[in-house]
Amino acid sequence: xxxxxxxxxxxxxxxMLKALGHPHRLSIFLRLVDCCGAGRCCGTEAEYAACVGxxxxxxxxxxxxxxxxxxxxxxxxxIRVERNGQRVECGVDLQAVAELRxxxxxxxxxxxxxxxx
Amino acid sequence: xxxxxxxxxxxxxxxMLKALGHPHRLSIFLRLVDCCGAGRCCGTEAEYAACVGxxxxxxxxxxxxxxxxxxxxxxxxxIRVERNGQRVECGVDLQAVAELRxxxxxxxxxxxxxxxx
DNA sequence: GCGAAACTTCGACATATATCGAAATATAGC
DNA sequence: GCTATATTTCGATATATGTCGAAGTTTCGC
Numbered sequence: 576x577x578x579x580x581x582x583x584x585x586x587x588x589x590x591m592l593k594a595l596g597h598p599h600r601l602s603i604f605l606r607l608v609d610c611c612g613a614g615r616c617c618g619t620e621a622e623y624a625a626c627v628g629x630x631x632x633x634x635x636x637x638x639x640x641x642x643x644x645x646x647x648x649x650x651x652x653x654i655r656v657e658r659n660g661q662r663v664e665c666g667v668d669l670q671a672v673a674e675l676r677x678x679x680x681x682x683x684x685x686x687x688x689x690x691x692x
Numbered sequence: 693x694x695x696x697x698x699x700x701x702x703x704x705x706x707x708m709l710k711a712l713g714h715p716h717r718l719s720i721f722l723r724l725v726d727c728c729g730a731g732r733c734c735g736t737e738a739e740y741a742a743c744v745g746x747x748x749x750x751x752x753x754x755x756x757x758x759x760x761x762x763x764x765x766x767x768x769x770x771i772r773v774e775r776n777g778q779r780v781e782c783g784v785d786l787q788a789v790a791e792l793r794x795x796x797x798x799x800x801x802x803x804x805x806x807x808x809x
Numbered sequence: 810g811c812g813a814a815a816c817t818t819c820g821a822c823a824t825a826t827a828t829c830g831a832a833a834t835a836t837a838g839c
Numbered sequence: 840g841c842t843a844t845a846t847t848t849c850g851a852t853a854t855a856t857g858t859c860g861a862a863g864t865t866t867c868g869c
Contacts, residue, residue, distance in 0.1 A: 598703050598706045599827090601709065605702075626845080627845075628845065662845065669802065672799050681725055685728050685786065744815075753857090759816060760856095779814095779815065780815075
């Protein structure tokens, strides 16, 4: 628990989880994570991995809806976007991923109980 | 990405994240995780850690609202509840936590990029 | 059996979300 | 400048969510 007793921290974490709590956005985010992994297909900055259009490729949603979801992810702090010509490139926000990892570490104690079973 | 390309798996993960994506529910869940950790304050089954009332202690919400949130967490598969006398005891669902951990492992590749910075 | 304690269910309400299509904006290439 | 491509903004709409208070359900202890 520790730092998540802090209200702003808790709220921010909840906002990130909420943003990921939609199949389309989770899918978009995972694809981005996938693109960023192992230095593959990353742009010049190594931080930007795919453009908005690529992320919604097989999602079967309107461009405006895709744009909306990307905006939600950005506002939650999960991704960063940067215009590059016609394209708008997206990348995972590393700080955000680190925070999510910290949050999930809270659960480590629970596995211990599981092991005890 | 791997298993999260699978639609049911993705949807289930999104449902869990969505359930955690509200400050009150995240708070409730973290408290439960906290209670389960290190074998502290756990009930007879070792799986049930706190009753509904305890979980909403300093949340300042109506009992009916608390009940609603607990139900959401249960329906998302994150917690289990069991009546014990007047109390309804709650416990973290270990399977769910394991799934969340698996999901977060998808992010491990991204840290590698971070380290490269 | 009665009253209190701990929850849940119900009904109402305000607000937020997901979605689309149409129109607007930005950029590249000719 | 004109056109095509990529993306965003806007307005509309349907549905979902968070919240409460009032009433109902279970169970305990007397």
